Amino acid sequence: MAYVATEIARTIRMPGVQTRLSSDEEQELLRVLRESNSLSVGAGGCTENDAFETDFTQFVGCSDSVAVSSCTSALELSATLTGLGPDDEVIMPAHTFIATAVPFARTSANIRWADIDPGTRVINADTIRPLITKRTKVVVVVHLYGLPADMDSIIALADQHGFFVIEDCAQAPGAIYKGRRVGSIGHFGCFSFQTHKNMQTLGEGGMLTVRDKQHGEQARRLRWMGIWPWKGKREKSWIPAGNDIVEPIPGRWPVNYCMGEPNAAVGRMMLKRLDKINDGRRRQAIRFMEALSDYPELCFQHVPNDCHHVYHLMAARYDGQSSGHHRDDLFILLQDKYQLHAIVQYWPLNRSELFQKFGFGDANVPETDRFYDNMISFPWWSDMSDELIDDMARRTCKAIDELREGNSN
Ligand SMILES: Cc1ncc(COP(=O)(O)O)c(C=O)c1O
Structure with missing residues (x-):
């Protein structure tokens, strides 16, 4: 009944929250706030994040999912995992929210803008093809407004030319293309659970989905400062240190893009509906x-x-x-x-x-x-x-x- 005030108002305008929490979700949030051992991924396990990732992987039908602080973080991780650099090119639509592009621009790669199809308003193989060069390393496909792009023909181009396909699914969680959920078709999928999205995790949140399991592990190392359980023998459990600090992937510094535990608990509940x-x-x-x-x-x-x-x-x-x-x-x-x-x-x-x-x-x-x-x-x-x-x-x-x-x- 949270919408009554908006509905009877004379003015109809875009609200600040697209999907309100149900009372079950509010209860779950309270439970985590009261009972959880930790509210963060790093300190003492990440029960809710792990469970949300498992459920999301199953829901999307991908190999692995990594919960993060936003879709922008997921896009940043995917840009890093492709190894993009100044000599490379990325193709993407100009008709999208700025966050699609900034993570790739930050790698110093060259961005080439693909036009949209006038009917579907998303990019397709025909608008991507003329922009492909030997330097093309990544194509970012945005399922804008919630409509999946024609992925089969784009994946066929990727197989032919050897580039990565990153699906920006910020606006399309749950959307289906030829029986497959978006985020399970390209090499990476990036989701947003920000306040304006179809599902939310308390204002901010995102998910990175991957085709290759190894990318999932690398993303987890990147996600929280390269802090990783100690492998092999240690002098004592605290010597030289409780956890190791690893180079997440060669030549790259780690970041902190973690999702909070309460956010993950709410996301897990909302995913069910x-x-x-x-x-x-x-x-x-x-x-x-x-x-x-x-x-x-x-x-x-x-x-x-x-x-x-x-x-x-x-x-x-x-x-x-x-x-x-x-x-x-x-x-x-x-x-x-x-x-x-x-x-x-x-x-x-x-x-x-x-x-x-x-x-x-x-x-x-x-x-x-x-x-x-x-x-x-x-x-x-x-x-x-x-x-x-x-x-x-x-x-x-x-x-x-x-x-x-x-x-x-
Ligand atoms: C197409 C698209 N990509 C990326 C994003 C960024 O999402 P977030 O706010 O979770 O970083 C948005 C958010 O509006 C979006 O619409």
């Missing part, structure tokens, strides 16, 4: 899109038959040329007259000053530009009521009607 959460979001999406089916001005993401979309967001392109209008006209009308606060995302990264400053301003991504310049992202979260979805659709229909009739002033 993730499919249910996603089913609800899919129902909401179908209801909303059906209510707008007489409005071809709004073009929603095309979902291929073999993909199970988890609708992290509800984004559409507004094609208002027939009535001589632009997305901004719809955006302003919705906001000012109908109190429906949509947002615009994701600023193509090549257009930002930060990426331009580091030499990543060049891109030939016309579909990315066309989508970004015309897109609108509606307020969206888990457990929206039918009434709220219908209300949001009604306000949108009214606004588009007004633009069609030309009396929006």
Whole structure:
């Protein structure tokens, strides 16, 4: 019932939390806070992290999972594990959240921006292929808005050219491509449990999934300062030291990207109902899109038959040329007259000053530009009521009607 206040409010806007804790999850959190031997991975075992990782591995169907502090940390670890350096190139979409790119930019590798498919709005083999060179070491595929990219053709390219495929699954936990969960298809999968995501671990959290078990062990050594159980004989249990400090992988310093134990306990609980959460979001999406089916001005993401979309967001392109209008006209009308606060995302990264400053301003991504310049992202979260979805659709229909009739002033 946590949503009542939002639902009766006159203004509909994106909330700060996408999926609230259930009372069972709150109870579990309290239990861990009261009873757990430690709240951190490092000091004295990591019961909840271990259990969450085991469950996540089984859920995704990968070889191993490593719980971390964020998806950005998971992306950083995957960048490190591929051994990326200044002589290498990485291909990824410019149409994504900044965190997809920064961990790779930080390796000093060259980033090349792939365009999105105009229908699915994710990258595909055709947009990646022209960018492949002898230096291509990594392709980062983002399952944006919760829709899996066409992984088979991308993996076929990877096999042919010998590059790593990293799946950015931040927005797509539980999404399925041809019967397989995202995060189990590429060499690495990176998940986010931040407050805006379909499932959360108390504000921050992430998971790295791996295809090769050895990468899982290396990621654990990197994750917590290279501190590792002592192997072999010691003079005494504390001489020379209780634990060893190892070089996690050749030539790399370790980091601290650990997830807390309470966070892991909540994540483990929420994972049990993730499919249910996603089913609800899919129902909401179908209801909303059906209510707008007489409005071809709004073009929603095309979902291929073999993909199970988890609708992290509800984004559409507004094609208002027939009535001589632009997305901004719809955006302003919705906001000012109908109190429906949509947002615009994701600023193509090549257009930002930060990426331009580091030499990543060049891109030939016309579909990315066309989508970004015309897109609108509606307020969206888990457990929206039918009434709220219908209300949001009604306000949108009214606004588009007004633009069609030309009396929006
Ligand atoms: C596509 C994408 N990648 C990565 C991230 C980073 O996730 P985190 O905040 O857990 O680091 C996000 C978060 O919004 C995202 O949307």
